[in-house]
Amino acid sequence: MPPVFRFAPSPNGFLHLGHAYSALLNFDRARETGGRLLLRIEDIDATRCRPDYEAAIYEDLAWLGIAWETPVRRQSEHLAEYRAALEKLSALGLVYPAFESRAEIARLVAAREADGPWSRDPDGAPLYPGHAKSLSADERTRLIDSGAPYALRLDMAAACQHLAGLTWQELGEGPDGELGIVPARPEAWGDVILARKETPTSYHLSVVVDDALQGVSEVVRGQDLFHASSVHRLLQTLLGLPEPAYRHHALIRDEAGRKLSKSSGSTGLRELRSAGTSPAGIRQLVGLDQVSLGVSKTPP
Template sequence: MPEKPSTMPPVFRFAPSPNGYLHLGHALSALLNDDMAKTARGRLLLRIEDIDITRCRPEYEQAIHEDLRWLGIDYERPVRRQSEHTDAYRAALERLKAMDLVYPAFMSRGEVKRFVADQEASGKPWPRDPDGALLYPPDDRKLSRAEAEARIADGDQHVWRLDMAKALATANSELSFIETGPAHAGTLTLDPAIWGDVMLWRWDAPSSYHLSVVVDDALQGVTHVVRGLDLFAATPVHRLLQTLLGLPAPIYHHHRLIVGEDGRKLSKSQGDTALTALRAAGLSPLDIRRRLGLG
Protein backbone atom coordinates (compact mmCIF):
# COMPACT_ATOMS: atom_id res chain seq x y z
CA MET A 1 0.00 0.00 0.00
CA PRO A 2 1.15 3.63 -0.47
CA GLU A 3 2.95 5.27 2.41
CA LYS A 4 0.84 7.27 4.85
CA PRO A 5 1.21 11.05 4.49
CA SER A 6 4.04 12.47 6.57
CA THR A 7 3.63 15.15 9.23
CA MET A 8 6.69 16.91 7.79
CA PRO A 9 6.21 19.74 5.26
CA PRO A 10 5.39 18.30 1.83
CA VAL A 11 8.20 18.29 -0.71
CA PHE A 12 7.63 18.92 -4.42
CA ARG A 13 10.17 18.83 -7.21
CA PHE A 14 10.55 20.02 -10.79
CA ALA A 15 12.97 17.72 -12.61
CA PRO A 16 13.79 18.75 -16.20
CA SER A 17 16.51 17.30 -18.41
CA PRO A 18 18.90 19.83 -19.97
CA ASN A 19 18.65 18.35 -23.46
CA GLY A 20 16.83 21.30 -25.00
CA TYR A 21 15.12 24.55 -24.08
CA LEU A 22 12.08 24.45 -21.80
CA HIS A 23 8.74 24.92 -23.55
CA LEU A 24 5.18 25.67 -22.46
CA GLY A 25 4.66 22.10 -21.26
CA HIS A 26 7.59 22.44 -18.86
CA ALA A 27 6.27 25.82 -17.75
CA LEU A 28 2.96 24.21 -16.81
CA SER A 29 4.72 21.53 -14.77
CA ALA A 30 7.04 24.00 -13.05
CA LEU A 31 4.25 26.46 -12.24
CA LEU A 32 1.95 23.72 -10.93
CA ASN A 33 4.70 22.40 -8.67
CA ASP A 34 5.36 25.92 -7.40
CA ASP A 35 1.66 26.72 -6.90
CA MET A 36 0.93 23.42 -5.15
CA ALA A 37 3.99 23.72 -2.91
CA LYS A 38 2.94 27.21 -1.84
CA THR A 39 -0.66 26.15 -1.23
CA ALA A 40 0.53 23.23 0.91
CA ARG A 41 3.19 25.37 2.63
CA GLY A 42 5.73 22.90 1.39
CA ARG A 43 9.17 22.94 -0.16
CA LEU A 44 10.08 23.09 -3.85
CA LEU A 45 13.20 21.42 -5.21
CA LEU A 46 14.83 21.63 -8.62
CA ARG A 47 16.55 18.51 -9.89
CA ILE A 48 18.61 18.49 -13.07
CA GLU A 49 18.22 15.09 -14.71
CA ASP A 50 21.41 15.10 -16.75
CA ILE A 51 22.44 11.44 -16.85
CA ASP A 52 22.09 11.30 -20.66
CA ILE A 53 25.54 12.69 -21.34
CA THR A 54 25.12 12.42 -25.11
CA ARG A 55 22.24 14.95 -25.21
CA CYS A 56 22.54 17.17 -22.13
CA ARG A 57 24.40 20.47 -22.54
CA PRO A 58 25.52 23.20 -20.12
CA GLU A 59 23.76 25.95 -22.11
CA TYR A 60 20.42 24.17 -21.71
CA GLU A 61 20.99 23.78 -17.97
CA GLN A 62 21.77 27.48 -17.65
CA ALA A 63 18.62 28.29 -19.61
CA ILE A 64 16.53 26.26 -17.15
CA HIS A 65 17.65 28.50 -14.29
CA GLU A 66 17.03 31.63 -16.37
CA ASP A 67 13.54 30.51 -17.43
CA LEU A 68 12.50 29.62 -13.88
CA ARG A 69 13.81 32.92 -12.55
CA TRP A 70 11.86 34.76 -15.27
CA LEU A 71 8.68 32.84 -14.35
CA GLY A 72 9.15 33.90 -10.73
CA ILE A 73 9.77 30.38 -9.44
CA ASP A 74 12.18 29.97 -6.55
CA TYR A 75 13.57 26.66 -5.31
CA GLU A 76 15.87 25.35 -2.64
CA ARG A 77 19.63 25.18 -3.03
CA PRO A 78 21.78 23.28 -3.66
CA VAL A 79 20.24 21.87 -6.81
CA ARG A 80 20.67 18.13 -7.25
CA ARG A 81 22.35 17.14 -10.52
CA GLN A 82 22.01 13.46 -11.34
CA SER A 83 25.43 13.30 -12.98
CA GLU A 84 26.97 13.94 -9.56
CA HIS A 85 25.18 11.05 -7.84
CA THR A 86 25.70 8.00 -10.04
CA ASP A 87 27.07 6.04 -7.06
CA ALA A 88 23.59 6.10 -5.51
CA TYR A 89 22.04 4.60 -8.65
CA ARG A 90 24.75 1.98 -8.94
CA ALA A 91 24.19 0.99 -5.30
CA ALA A 92 20.49 0.48 -6.05
CA LEU A 93 21.36 -1.63 -9.09
CA GLU A 94 23.75 -3.74 -7.00
CA ARG A 95 20.97 -4.38 -4.49
CA LEU A 96 18.75 -5.66 -7.28
CA LYS A 97 21.61 -7.79 -8.60
CA ALA A 98 22.07 -9.32 -5.14
CA MET A 99 18.36 -10.17 -5.18
CA ASP A 100 18.83 -11.85 -8.60
CA LEU A 101 16.22 -9.54 -10.14
CA VAL A 102 18.24 -8.08 -13.03
CA TYR A 103 20.15 -9.59 -15.91
CA PRO A 104 22.57 -8.36 -18.59
CA ALA A 105 20.87 -7.89 -21.96
CA PHE A 106 23.03 -8.00 -25.09
CA MET A 107 20.63 -7.51 -28.01
CA SER A 108 20.86 -4.22 -29.90
CA ARG A 109 17.76 -2.38 -31.07
CA GLY A 110 18.37 -3.67 -34.56
CA GLU A 111 18.62 -7.26 -33.32
CA VAL A 112 15.40 -6.86 -31.35
CA LYS A 113 13.62 -5.52 -34.44
CA ARG A 114 14.87 -8.44 -36.56
CA PHE A 115 13.85 -10.95 -33.88
CA VAL A 116 10.36 -9.49 -33.67
CA ALA A 117 10.04 -9.26 -37.46
CA ASP A 118 10.78 -12.98 -37.71
CA GLN A 119 8.20 -13.74 -35.00
CA GLU A 120 5.51 -11.63 -36.62
CA ALA A 121 6.30 -13.02 -40.09
CA SER A 122 5.37 -16.44 -38.72
CA GLY A 123 2.07 -15.11 -37.43
CA LYS A 124 3.04 -14.40 -33.82
CA PRO A 125 2.15 -10.81 -32.86
CA TRP A 126 4.73 -9.25 -30.54
CA PRO A 127 3.69 -7.06 -27.58
CA ARG A 128 4.56 -3.37 -27.28
CA ASP A 129 4.88 -1.25 -24.16
CA PRO A 130 2.62 1.79 -23.51
CA ASP A 131 5.06 3.98 -25.48
CA GLY A 132 4.84 1.66 -28.46
CA ALA A 133 8.32 0.15 -28.06
CA LEU A 134 8.84 -3.58 -28.61
CA LEU A 135 9.10 -5.65 -25.45
CA TYR A 136 12.54 -7.19 -25.02
CA PRO A 137 12.82 -10.84 -26.15
CA PRO A 138 13.38 -13.51 -23.49
CA ASP A 139 16.60 -15.07 -24.83
CA ASP A 140 19.11 -13.18 -22.66
CA ARG A 141 17.05 -13.83 -19.56
CA LYS A 142 17.61 -17.54 -20.15
CA LEU A 143 21.43 -17.29 -20.22
CA SER A 144 23.22 -18.96 -17.34
CA ARG A 145 25.24 -16.76 -15.04
CA ALA A 146 28.46 -18.30 -16.41
CA GLU A 147 27.44 -17.55 -20.00
CA ALA A 148 26.47 -13.97 -19.17
CA GLU A 149 29.67 -13.33 -17.20
CA ALA A 150 31.76 -14.76 -20.04
CA ARG A 151 30.16 -12.40 -22.55
CA ILE A 152 30.69 -9.43 -20.25
CA ALA A 153 34.33 -10.45 -19.76
CA ASP A 154 34.72 -10.57 -23.55
CA GLY A 155 33.57 -6.95 -23.71
CA ASP A 156 30.13 -7.54 -25.22
CA GLN A 157 28.07 -4.36 -25.06
CA HIS A 158 25.11 -4.77 -22.72
CA VAL A 159 22.54 -3.09 -20.51
CA TRP A 160 20.90 -4.29 -17.31
CA ARG A 161 17.20 -5.13 -17.36
CA LEU A 162 14.71 -5.93 -14.64
CA ASP A 163 13.39 -9.48 -14.72
CA MET A 164 9.78 -8.41 -14.46
CA ALA A 165 8.33 -11.82 -13.59
CA LYS A 166 10.85 -12.38 -10.78
CA ALA A 167 10.44 -8.81 -9.54
CA LEU A 168 6.66 -9.11 -9.28
CA ALA A 169 6.94 -12.43 -7.48
CA THR A 170 9.46 -10.93 -5.05
CA ALA A 171 7.40 -7.81 -4.40
CA ASN A 172 4.37 -9.99 -3.66
CA SER A 173 2.26 -6.98 -2.74
CA GLU A 174 -0.36 -4.66 -4.20
CA LEU A 175 1.46 -1.92 -6.09
CA SER A 176 -1.12 0.80 -5.52
CA PHE A 177 -0.51 4.53 -5.39
CA ILE A 178 -2.44 7.68 -4.60
CA GLU A 179 -3.17 9.79 -7.68
CA THR A 180 -4.62 13.30 -7.38
CA GLY A 181 -4.47 14.35 -11.04
CA PRO A 182 -7.84 15.19 -12.64
CA ALA A 183 -7.66 12.42 -15.25
CA HIS A 184 -7.25 9.45 -12.88
CA ALA A 185 -7.85 10.59 -9.28
CA GLY A 186 -8.04 7.90 -6.62
CA THR A 187 -6.06 5.02 -5.17
CA LEU A 188 -4.94 3.10 -8.23
CA THR A 189 -3.38 -0.28 -8.92
CA LEU A 190 -1.80 -0.77 -12.34
CA ASP A 191 0.23 -3.66 -13.72
CA PRO A 192 3.92 -2.90 -14.43
CA ALA A 193 4.18 -6.10 -16.50
CA ILE A 194 2.89 -4.19 -19.53
CA TRP A 195 6.39 -2.69 -19.78
CA GLY A 196 8.16 -6.03 -19.97
CA ASP A 197 11.75 -6.25 -18.73
CA VAL A 198 12.47 -2.53 -18.41
CA MET A 199 16.00 -1.22 -18.78
CA LEU A 200 17.61 -0.02 -15.55
CA TRP A 201 21.19 0.65 -16.61
CA ARG A 202 22.48 1.72 -20.02
CA TRP A 203 25.91 1.10 -21.45
CA ASP A 204 26.08 4.69 -22.74
CA ALA A 205 24.69 6.46 -19.64
CA PRO A 206 24.80 5.83 -15.91
CA SER A 207 21.43 4.44 -14.83
CA SER A 208 18.09 4.89 -16.57
CA TYR A 209 15.17 7.19 -15.90
CA HIS A 210 13.16 4.55 -14.02
CA LEU A 211 15.91 3.71 -11.55
CA SER A 212 17.35 7.17 -10.99
CA VAL A 213 13.99 8.88 -10.47
CA VAL A 214 12.85 6.56 -7.66
CA VAL A 215 16.25 6.76 -5.95
CA ASP A 216 16.33 10.56 -6.19
CA ASP A 217 12.77 11.03 -4.98
CA ALA A 218 13.50 8.89 -1.92
CA LEU A 219 16.87 10.49 -1.12
CA GLN A 220 15.39 13.98 -1.46
CA GLY A 221 12.34 13.17 0.64
CA VAL A 222 9.93 14.02 -2.18
CA THR A 223 6.34 13.52 -1.02
CA HIS A 224 4.47 14.79 -4.08
CA VAL A 225 5.42 14.00 -7.69
CA VAL A 226 3.71 16.43 -10.07
CA ARG A 227 4.44 15.61 -13.72
CA GLY A 228 2.79 15.21 -17.12
CA LEU A 229 0.28 12.56 -18.13
CA ASP A 230 2.86 11.10 -20.51
CA LEU A 231 4.53 9.57 -17.44
CA PHE A 232 1.36 8.22 -15.85
CA ALA A 233 1.80 4.74 -17.34
CA ALA A 234 5.36 4.51 -15.93
CA THR A 235 4.12 4.91 -12.35
CA PRO A 236 3.55 1.17 -11.69
CA VAL A 237 7.18 0.49 -12.67
CA HIS A 238 8.28 3.12 -10.19
CA ARG A 239 6.04 1.64 -7.50
CA LEU A 240 7.56 -1.78 -8.15
CA LEU A 241 11.11 -0.47 -7.81
CA GLN A 242 10.17 1.46 -4.66
CA THR A 243 8.76 -1.73 -3.16
CA LEU A 244 11.79 -3.84 -4.09
CA LEU A 245 14.25 -1.25 -2.74
CA GLY A 246 12.25 -0.44 0.39
CA LEU A 247 11.62 3.18 -0.67
CA PRO A 248 8.59 5.31 0.28
CA ALA A 249 5.81 5.99 -2.20
CA PRO A 250 5.05 9.67 -2.90
CA ILE A 251 1.63 10.96 -3.85
CA TYR A 252 1.35 11.36 -7.64
CA HIS A 253 -0.36 14.10 -9.64
CA HIS A 254 -0.25 13.76 -13.42
CA HIS A 255 -1.33 16.93 -15.16
CA ARG A 256 -2.64 17.58 -18.66
CA LEU A 257 -0.22 17.88 -21.55
CA ILE A 258 0.23 20.96 -23.70
CA VAL A 259 -0.01 20.09 -27.38
CA GLY A 260 0.74 21.97 -30.55
CA GLU A 261 -1.67 22.96 -33.29
CA ASP A 262 -1.17 19.54 -34.89
CA GLY A 263 -2.26 17.83 -31.68
CA ARG A 264 1.11 16.33 -30.81
CA LYS A 265 2.93 16.78 -27.52
CA LEU A 266 5.41 19.65 -27.47
CA SER A 267 9.02 18.61 -28.04
CA LYS A 268 12.33 20.10 -26.95
CA SER A 269 14.01 18.68 -30.01
CA GLN A 270 11.76 20.72 -32.30
CA GLY A 271 11.97 23.89 -30.23
CA ASP A 272 8.19 24.09 -29.88
CA THR A 273 7.07 27.18 -27.97
CA ALA A 274 10.44 27.51 -26.22
CA LEU A 275 10.24 29.87 -23.26
CA THR A 276 13.38 31.64 -24.43
CA ALA A 277 11.67 32.46 -27.74
CA LEU A 278 8.43 33.53 -26.07
CA ARG A 279 10.34 35.79 -23.71
CA ALA A 280 12.25 37.30 -26.63
CA ALA A 281 8.93 37.89 -28.40
CA GLY A 282 7.84 40.11 -25.52
CA LEU A 283 5.54 37.82 -23.56
CA SER A 284 5.45 38.27 -19.79
CA PRO A 285 5.24 35.59 -17.08
CA LEU A 286 1.60 36.57 -16.61
CA ASP A 287 1.01 36.00 -20.32
CA ILE A 288 2.45 32.49 -19.91
CA ARG A 289 0.16 31.74 -16.96
CA ARG A 290 -2.86 32.95 -18.92
CA ARG A 291 -1.86 30.96 -21.96
CA LEU A 292 -1.63 27.86 -19.75
CA GLY A 293 -5.01 28.57 -18.17
CA LEU A 294 -3.53 29.18 -14.72
CA GLY A 295 -4.97 32.67 -14.20
Protein backbone atom coordinates in the same frame (compact mmCIF):
# COMPACT_ATOMS: atom_id res chain seq x y z
CA MET B 1 6.64 18.00 7.94
CA PRO B 2 5.86 20.34 5.03
CA PRO B 3 5.15 18.62 1.70
CA VAL B 4 8.04 18.42 -0.76
CA PHE B 5 7.65 18.96 -4.50
CA ARG B 6 10.18 18.81 -7.31
CA PHE B 7 10.60 19.92 -10.90
CA ALA B 8 13.07 17.68 -12.72
CA PRO B 9 13.93 18.71 -16.30
CA SER B 10 16.66 17.24 -18.48
CA PRO B 11 19.17 19.72 -19.96
CA ASN B 12 18.93 18.27 -23.47
CA GLY B 13 17.11 21.23 -25.02
CA PHE B 14 15.40 24.49 -24.14
CA LEU B 15 12.26 24.52 -21.99
CA HIS B 16 8.90 24.96 -23.74
CA LEU B 17 5.34 25.72 -22.62
CA GLY B 18 4.81 22.16 -21.39
CA HIS B 19 7.75 22.50 -19.03
CA ALA B 20 6.51 25.90 -17.88
CA TYR B 21 3.10 24.43 -17.06
CA SER B 22 4.56 21.61 -14.96
CA ALA B 23 7.08 23.85 -13.21
CA LEU B 24 4.42 26.45 -12.37
CA LEU B 25 2.05 23.76 -11.05
CA ASN B 26 4.77 22.50 -8.72
CA PHE B 27 5.63 26.03 -7.64
CA ASP B 28 1.98 26.92 -7.00
CA ARG B 29 1.36 23.70 -5.08
CA ALA B 30 4.37 24.36 -2.87
CA ARG B 31 3.18 27.90 -2.10
CA GLU B 32 -0.42 26.89 -1.44
CA THR B 33 0.52 24.05 0.91
CA GLY B 34 3.41 25.74 2.70
CA GLY B 35 5.70 23.16 1.12
CA ARG B 36 9.16 23.12 -0.38
CA LEU B 37 10.08 23.15 -4.07
CA LEU B 38 13.23 21.38 -5.22
CA LEU B 39 14.89 21.56 -8.62
CA ARG B 40 16.60 18.45 -9.95
CA ILE B 41 18.65 18.30 -13.15
CA GLU B 42 18.24 14.90 -14.79
CA ASP B 43 21.49 14.81 -16.75
CA ILE B 44 22.41 11.12 -16.89
CA ASP B 45 22.40 11.16 -20.72
CA ALA B 46 25.89 12.55 -21.25
CA THR B 47 25.54 12.47 -25.04
CA ARG B 48 22.56 14.84 -25.17
CA CYS B 49 22.78 16.99 -22.03
CA ARG B 50 24.73 20.26 -22.31
CA PRO B 51 25.82 22.95 -19.83
CA ASP B 52 24.22 25.72 -21.89
CA TYR B 53 20.84 23.99 -21.70
CA GLU B 54 21.22 23.65 -17.94
CA ALA B 55 22.06 27.34 -17.62
CA ALA B 56 18.99 28.15 -19.72
CA ILE B 57 16.78 26.13 -17.34
CA TYR B 58 17.82 28.30 -14.41
CA GLU B 59 17.34 31.46 -16.47
CA ASP B 60 13.89 30.50 -17.76
CA LEU B 61 12.56 29.38 -14.37
CA ALA B 62 13.83 32.54 -12.65
CA TRP B 63 12.20 34.65 -15.38
CA LEU B 64 8.90 32.87 -14.72
CA GLY B 65 9.18 33.93 -11.08
CA ILE B 66 9.81 30.43 -9.77
CA ALA B 67 12.04 30.06 -6.71
CA TRP B 68 13.58 26.76 -5.60
CA GLU B 69 15.80 25.49 -2.83
CA THR B 70 19.52 25.10 -3.28
CA PRO B 71 21.72 23.24 -3.84
CA VAL B 72 20.26 21.79 -7.00
CA ARG B 73 20.61 18.02 -7.29
CA ARG B 74 22.38 16.99 -10.51
CA GLN B 75 22.03 13.29 -11.26
CA SER B 76 25.48 13.04 -12.84
CA GLU B 77 26.96 13.76 -9.40
CA HIS B 78 25.16 10.85 -7.73
CA LEU B 79 25.94 7.82 -9.88
CA ALA B 80 27.27 5.90 -6.87
CA GLU B 81 23.83 6.07 -5.22
CA TYR B 82 22.13 4.64 -8.31
CA ARG B 83 24.80 1.95 -8.57
CA ALA B 84 24.10 0.93 -4.97
CA ALA B 85 20.38 0.58 -5.72
CA LEU B 86 21.18 -1.48 -8.82
CA GLU B 87 23.43 -3.75 -6.77
CA LYS B 88 20.61 -4.29 -4.28
CA LEU B 89 18.29 -5.40 -7.06
CA SER B 90 21.05 -7.61 -8.46
CA ALA B 91 21.49 -9.24 -5.07
CA LEU B 92 17.80 -10.16 -5.22
CA GLY B 93 18.45 -11.96 -8.51
CA LEU B 94 16.31 -9.53 -10.48
CA VAL B 95 18.83 -8.05 -12.93
CA TYR B 96 20.40 -9.59 -16.02
CA PRO B 97 22.53 -8.29 -18.92
CA ALA B 98 21.07 -8.25 -22.43
CA PHE B 99 23.50 -7.84 -25.31
CA GLU B 100 21.28 -7.14 -28.33
CA SER B 101 21.69 -3.80 -30.08
CA ARG B 102 18.66 -1.65 -30.87
CA ALA B 103 18.88 -2.83 -34.49
CA GLU B 104 18.98 -6.47 -33.41
CA ILE B 105 15.96 -5.97 -31.16
CA ALA B 106 14.07 -4.38 -34.05
CA ARG B 107 14.85 -7.42 -36.21
CA LEU B 108 13.72 -9.79 -33.46
CA VAL B 109 10.45 -7.90 -33.07
CA ALA B 110 9.88 -7.94 -36.84
CA ALA B 111 10.45 -11.71 -36.90
CA ARG B 112 7.98 -12.27 -34.08
CA GLU B 113 5.38 -10.01 -35.67
CA ALA B 114 5.44 -12.24 -38.73
CA ASP B 115 3.35 -14.60 -36.60
CA GLY B 116 1.06 -11.90 -35.20
CA PRO B 117 1.18 -8.70 -33.13
CA TRP B 118 4.01 -8.43 -30.60
CA SER B 119 3.17 -6.93 -27.20
CA ARG B 120 4.05 -3.30 -26.63
CA ASP B 121 4.45 -1.22 -23.50
CA PRO B 122 2.12 1.69 -22.58
CA ASP B 123 4.37 4.05 -24.56
CA GLY B 124 4.01 1.90 -27.67
CA ALA B 125 7.52 0.44 -27.67
CA PRO B 126 7.80 -3.33 -28.23
CA LEU B 127 8.55 -5.42 -25.16
CA TYR B 128 12.02 -6.94 -25.01
CA PRO B 129 11.95 -9.95 -27.35
CA GLY B 130 15.35 -11.51 -26.61
CA HIS B 131 16.49 -14.56 -24.67
CA ALA B 132 19.28 -13.05 -22.57
CA LYS B 133 17.76 -14.49 -19.38
CA SER B 134 18.52 -17.97 -20.68
CA LEU B 135 22.26 -17.33 -21.15
CA SER B 136 24.51 -19.21 -18.75
CA ALA B 137 26.59 -17.34 -16.21
CA ASP B 138 29.75 -18.34 -18.10
CA GLU B 139 28.38 -17.00 -21.39
CA ARG B 140 27.37 -13.71 -19.75
CA THR B 141 30.83 -13.36 -18.23
CA ARG B 142 32.49 -14.14 -21.56
CA LEU B 143 30.46 -11.49 -23.38
CA ILE B 144 31.05 -8.85 -20.71
CA ASP B 145 34.80 -9.61 -20.62
CA SER B 146 34.92 -9.30 -24.40
CA GLY B 147 33.79 -5.68 -24.11
CA ALA B 148 30.41 -6.24 -25.70
CA PRO B 149 27.88 -3.47 -24.96
CA TYR B 150 24.90 -4.46 -22.86
CA ALA B 151 21.85 -3.20 -21.04
CA LEU B 152 20.94 -4.35 -17.55
CA ARG B 153 17.28 -5.31 -17.50
CA LEU B 154 14.82 -6.01 -14.71
CA ASP B 155 13.45 -9.56 -14.67
CA MET B 156 9.87 -8.32 -14.50
CA ALA B 157 8.22 -11.72 -14.02
CA ALA B 158 10.46 -12.52 -11.07
CA ALA B 159 10.06 -9.03 -9.61
CA CYS B 160 6.26 -9.19 -9.76
CA GLN B 161 6.01 -12.73 -8.44
CA HIS B 162 5.72 -11.76 -4.79
CA LEU B 163 4.44 -8.19 -5.16
CA ALA B 164 0.79 -8.51 -6.09
CA GLY B 165 -1.64 -5.74 -5.24
CA LEU B 166 0.63 -2.75 -5.80
CA THR B 167 -1.20 0.58 -6.04
CA TRP B 168 -0.52 4.29 -5.91
CA GLN B 169 -2.45 7.33 -4.75
CA GLU B 170 -3.45 9.52 -7.69
CA LEU B 171 -4.34 13.08 -6.72
CA GLY B 172 -4.58 14.38 -10.26
CA GLU B 173 -6.05 12.48 -13.17
CA GLY B 174 -4.83 9.76 -15.48
CA PRO B 175 -5.30 9.77 -19.27
CA ASP B 176 -8.54 7.83 -18.88
CA GLY B 177 -9.79 9.71 -15.83
CA GLU B 178 -8.08 7.50 -13.24
CA LEU B 179 -8.21 9.01 -9.75
CA GLY B 180 -7.77 7.83 -6.17
CA ILE B 181 -6.18 4.45 -5.53
CA VAL B 182 -4.85 3.19 -8.87
CA PRO B 183 -3.69 -0.41 -9.39
CA ALA B 184 -0.10 -0.66 -10.62
CA ARG B 185 0.54 -2.92 -13.61
CA PRO B 186 4.33 -2.98 -14.06
CA GLU B 187 4.15 -6.22 -16.04
CA ALA B 188 2.82 -4.17 -18.97
CA TRP B 189 6.33 -2.76 -19.39
CA GLY B 190 8.19 -6.06 -19.73
CA ASP B 191 11.86 -6.28 -18.77
CA VAL B 192 12.66 -2.56 -18.54
CA ILE B 193 16.22 -1.27 -18.75
CA LEU B 194 17.71 -0.26 -15.39
CA ALA B 195 21.20 0.69 -16.58
CA ARG B 196 23.66 0.29 -19.43
CA LYS B 197 27.29 -0.69 -19.58
CA GLU B 198 28.39 2.93 -19.77
CA THR B 199 25.77 4.38 -17.39
CA PRO B 200 24.89 2.75 -14.03
CA THR B 201 21.28 3.95 -14.06
CA SER B 202 18.21 4.79 -16.14
CA TYR B 203 15.29 7.16 -15.79
CA HIS B 204 13.18 4.61 -13.92
CA LEU B 205 15.88 3.75 -11.40
CA SER B 206 17.27 7.23 -10.80
CA VAL B 207 13.88 8.90 -10.38
CA VAL B 208 12.77 6.62 -7.54
CA VAL B 209 16.14 6.89 -5.79
CA ASP B 210 16.14 10.68 -6.13
CA ASP B 211 12.58 11.13 -4.93
CA ALA B 212 13.30 9.01 -1.86
CA LEU B 213 16.60 10.68 -0.98
CA GLN B 214 15.12 14.14 -1.47
CA GLY B 215 12.02 13.35 0.59
CA VAL B 216 9.60 14.17 -2.24
CA SER B 217 6.08 13.61 -0.92
CA GLU B 218 4.01 14.63 -3.97
CA VAL B 219 5.15 14.04 -7.54
CA VAL B 220 3.50 16.53 -9.91
CA ARG B 221 4.19 15.62 -13.54
CA GLY B 222 2.56 15.12 -16.94
CA GLN B 223 0.12 12.40 -17.90
CA ASP B 224 2.70 11.00 -20.31
CA LEU B 225 4.39 9.52 -17.22
CA PHE B 226 1.19 8.20 -15.63
CA HIS B 227 1.74 4.57 -16.64
CA ALA B 228 5.43 4.72 -15.69
CA SER B 229 4.23 5.07 -12.09
CA SER B 230 3.61 1.31 -12.15
CA VAL B 231 7.33 0.65 -12.66
CA HIS B 232 8.24 3.26 -10.07
CA ARG B 233 5.97 1.71 -7.45
CA LEU B 234 7.52 -1.69 -8.13
CA LEU B 235 11.07 -0.36 -7.74
CA GLN B 236 10.14 1.59 -4.62
CA THR B 237 8.78 -1.57 -3.04
CA LEU B 238 11.74 -3.74 -4.06
CA LEU B 239 14.21 -1.16 -2.73
CA GLY B 240 12.28 -0.41 0.46
CA LEU B 241 11.75 3.26 -0.50
CA PRO B 242 8.86 5.47 0.65
CA GLU B 243 5.85 5.95 -1.60
CA PRO B 244 4.98 9.50 -2.65
CA ALA B 245 1.55 10.56 -3.84
CA TYR B 246 1.24 11.32 -7.55
CA ARG B 247 -0.55 14.19 -9.26
CA HIS B 248 -0.49 13.78 -13.04
CA HIS B 249 -1.62 16.73 -15.10
CA ALA B 250 -2.89 17.21 -18.63
CA LEU B 251 -0.34 17.94 -21.34
CA ILE B 252 0.05 21.13 -23.32
CA ARG B 253 -0.45 20.20 -26.97
CA ASP B 254 0.18 21.87 -30.31
CA GLU B 255 -2.46 22.68 -32.93
CA ALA B 256 -2.23 19.12 -34.28
CA GLY B 257 -2.94 17.67 -30.84
CA ARG B 258 0.61 16.45 -30.27
CA LYS B 259 2.31 16.98 -26.93
CA LEU B 260 5.07 19.57 -26.99
CA SER B 261 8.59 18.18 -27.10
CA LYS B 262 12.17 19.34 -27.50
CA SER B 263 12.80 16.80 -30.25
CA SER B 264 10.00 18.18 -32.42
CA GLY B 265 11.27 21.73 -32.06
CA SER B 266 8.36 23.09 -30.04
CA THR B 267 8.60 26.83 -29.46
CA GLY B 268 10.80 27.49 -26.45
CA LEU B 269 10.28 29.90 -23.58
CA ARG B 270 13.36 31.82 -24.72
CA GLU B 271 11.73 32.51 -28.09
CA LEU B 272 8.47 33.55 -26.49
CA ARG B 273 10.33 35.87 -24.13
CA SER B 274 12.27 37.39 -27.04
CA ALA B 275 8.98 37.95 -28.84
CA GLY B 276 7.71 40.00 -25.91
CA THR B 277 5.66 37.45 -23.96
CA SER B 278 5.64 38.21 -20.22
CA PRO B 279 5.64 35.66 -17.37
CA ALA B 280 1.97 36.53 -16.84
CA GLY B 281 1.43 35.86 -20.52
CA ILE B 282 2.99 32.42 -20.15
CA ARG B 283 0.58 31.67 -17.30
CA GLN B 284 -2.30 32.71 -19.51
CA LEU B 285 -1.06 30.59 -22.42
CA VAL B 286 -0.99 27.44 -20.25
CA GLY B 287 -4.28 28.20 -18.48
CA LEU B 288 -2.85 29.14 -15.09
CA ASP B 289 -3.91 32.76 -14.98
CA GLN B 290 -6.72 31.89 -12.53
CA VAL B 291 -5.03 29.68 -9.96
CA SER B 292 -6.80 29.09 -6.65
CA LEU B 293 -5.94 26.40 -4.10
CA GLY B 294 -4.46 24.10 -6.69
CA VAL B 295 -7.39 24.38 -9.13
CA SER B 296 -6.59 25.82 -12.53
CA LYS B 297 -8.25 26.23 -15.86
CA THR B 298 -7.89 23.29 -18.21
CA PRO B 299 -4.79 23.85 -20.34
CA PRO B 300 -5.34 24.43 -24.03
